[in-house]
Amino acid sequence: MHGLRPVTLCLLLLLHGALIFMVNAGITSSFVRKEAKSIDMPFSSDVFSHPPGYNAPQQVHITQGDHVGRAVIVSWVTQNEPGSSTVVYWAEKTPNQKHRATAGKVTTYKYYNYTSGFIHHCNIKNLEFDTKYHYEVGISTRRRRRFWFMTPPAVGPDVPYTFGLMGDLGQTYDSNVTLTHYEMNPVKGQAVLFVGDLSYADHYPFHDNSRWDSWGRFAERSTAYQPWIWTAGNHELDYEPTIGETKPFKPFLHRYRVPFRASGSTEPLWYSIKRASAYVIVLSSYSAYGMYTPQYQWLLEEFPKVNRSETPWLIVLMHSPWYNSNSYHFMEGETMRVMFEPWFVHYKVDLVFAGHVHAYERSERISNIAYNIVNGECTPVKDQSAPVYITIGDGGNIEGLANNMTEPQPKYSAYREASFGHATLEIKNRTHAYYSWHRNSDGYAVRADSVMFFNRYWHPKDDSSSRA
Numbered sequence: 001m002h003g004l005r006p007v008t009l010c011l012l013l014l015l016h017g018a019l020i021f022m023v024n025a026g027i028t029s030s031f032v033r034k035e036a037k038s039i040d041m042p043f044s045s046d047v048f049s050h051p052p053g054y055n056a057p058q059q060v061h062i063t064q065g066d067h068v069g070r071a072v073i074v075s076w077v078t079q080n081e082p083g084s085s086t087v088v089y090w091a092e093k094t095p096n097q098k099h100r101a102t103a104g105k106v107t108t109y110k111y112y113n114y115t116s117g118f119i120h121h122c123n124i125k126n127l128e129f130d131t132k133y134h135y136e137v138g139i140s141t142r143r144r145r146r147f148w149f150m151t152p153p154a155v156g157p158d159v160p161y162t163f164g165l166m167g168d169l170g171q172t173y174d175s176n177v178t179l180t181h182y183e184m185n186p187v188k189g190q191a192v193l194f195v196g197d198l199s200y201a202d203h204y205p206f207h208d209n210s211r212w213d214s215w216g217r218f219a220e221r222s223t224a225y226q227p228w229i230w231t232a233g234n235h236e237l238d239y240e241p242t243i244g245e246t247k248p249f250k251p252f253l254h255r256y257r258v259p260f261r262a263s264g265s266t267e268p269l270w271y272s273i274k275r276a277s278a279y280v281i282v283l284s285s286y287s288a289y290g291m292y293t294p295q296y297q298w299l300l301e302e303f304p305k306v307n308r309s310e311t312p313w314l315i316v317l318m319h320s321p322w323y324n325s326n327s328y329h330f331m332e333g334e335t336m337r338v339m340f341e342p343w344f345v346h347y348k349v350d351l352v353f354a355g356h357v358h359a360y361e362r363s364e365r366i367s368n369i370a371y372n373i374v375n376g377e378c379t380p381v382k383d384q385s386a387p388v389y390i391t392i393g394d395g396g397n398i399e400g401l402a403n404n405m406t407e408p409q410p411k412y413s414a415y416r417e418a419s420f421g422h423a424t425l426e427i428k429n430r431t432h433a434y435y436s437w438h439r440n441s442d443g444y445a446v447r448a449d450s451v452m453f454f455n456r457y458w459h460p461k462d463d464s465s466s467r468a
């Protein structure tokens, strides 16, 4: 009986001398969407096509390569032989000054009877902020391919920046619609905060890892041009002792690199980055986080390092949500909430994004840190120091929508709906960030749920009624 005691028991709470009145429960959208199960696009689909030519680089993706945004990790796969691990790059404004990053690494792995192609990772460093770069991979062949990206502006408190948010994407026809809506949205995301569950290759017999390859080719049209900030989900575990696969996260960690050492982390599954005016902390729901564990120790030391005068917006990504009123995965995030929620409130985290549940949900600013098992204070209460919790696991994967909600809708839940979609977060300055959720069945420009969030450090006013 944690969190979700019937609301009738506790309409009025007297807490710390303040009268806290829980307003009417939030919106359960009655939006009618198609109920058909999502199906994966066949290997022969256009989105999975191989770039032409022998050993042509494929599955190109980039992510931030350092703590502040002056480095980019470029990754790609060559199928036939290792080929070159060099990236050639240049700033658009100085096309005659070509640079080569030659510190690339090549790795391969086996999974049951699958053998990967040659996976390349090359971290290109000392880039200029706020600059457009072109880059080429596969340079030793006639099949070199060219892409481009923008580096973020220098870290600073009032730097506007727009993040896209996606989770649980998979590779169904619906996944393709989600990605298309993100691309076609007039709100232009500059980097994606991805909350875990990428390919769903583990849905196939023996976790057919060629579905990791097809996902890499599918996502390339976005991941090659803007950094995706990766969070590990349960579908990244690929733990299958029955076929001798006992090393968790093996395919994911070979394919997706993150700059974890730059934030003093000892594992790629939890780390942080600064980007423009945001400080983004990535946690692993599927790694140990109990007291004394490496993740616990890292986070304990990490929060005090966040300087809100430099990066006002403190954002946390994880896969399994702490506040979820869907019956799917109900309370799976509870143990991590118990461990870390007091820190989130103490350090005034602005926003927490999670996935896992294949639906959309946004919470009120609430906390449940008074509860200690014996005192009975088990209902989340309004808390202006607490983050808003957003579940954005509605990317459209093969498992379909999670459309069985707990009833009645708990008061902490401000908006919930089982539809596929993505979200955008437009940071305006140190006090204001405009957030929107976009559903796939609407036009590209439609915002189905929007809020102007107020920063918890610089402008900790109640933003619950700022729904646009």
Ligand SMILES: *[C@@H]1O[C@H](CO)[C@@H](O)[C@H](O)[C@H]1NC(C)=O
Binding pocket: 113, 114, 206
């Ligand atoms: C792996 O083994 C399965 C089951 O025996 C088989 O269907 C599949 O074709 C094999 N794949 C490869 C790449 O050998």
Ligand SMILES: *[C@@H]1O[C@H](CO)[C@@H](O)[C@H](O)[C@H]1NC(C)=O
Binding pocket: 041, 045, 046, 047, 173, 176, 177, 180
């Ligand atoms: C995926 O979406 C793109 C862009 O809308 C479209 O060109 C392509 O045909 C779609 N592919 C599939 C298999 O749905």
Ligand SMILES: *[C@@H]1O[C@H](CO)[C@@H](O)[C@H](O)[C@H]1NC(C)=O
Binding pocket: 307, 308, 309, 310
């Ligand atoms: C926090 O950041 C501000 C702005 O960059 C800087 O002036 C200040 O010295 C920093 N504080 C600490 C404790 O590092």
Ligand SMILES: *[C@@H]1O[C@H](CO)[C@@H](O)[C@H](O)[C@H]1NC(C)=O
Binding pocket: 327, 404, 405
């Ligand atoms: C919905 O969830 C409830 C609670 O877990 C369960 O009892 C019920 O059977 C579920 N309904 C459907 C249609 O899955």
Ligand SMILES: *[C@@H]1O[C@H](CO)[C@@H](O)[C@H](O)[C@H]1NC(C)=O
Binding pocket: 428, 429, 430, 431, 432
């Ligand atoms: C911050 O952005 C908000 C929303 O765009 C705007 O209303 C406000 O005036 C801005 N604050 C400053 C100090 O510019």
Ligand SMILES: [Fe+2]
Binding pocket: 168, 197, 233, 234, 235, 319, 355, 356, 357
């Ligand atoms: Fe998941």
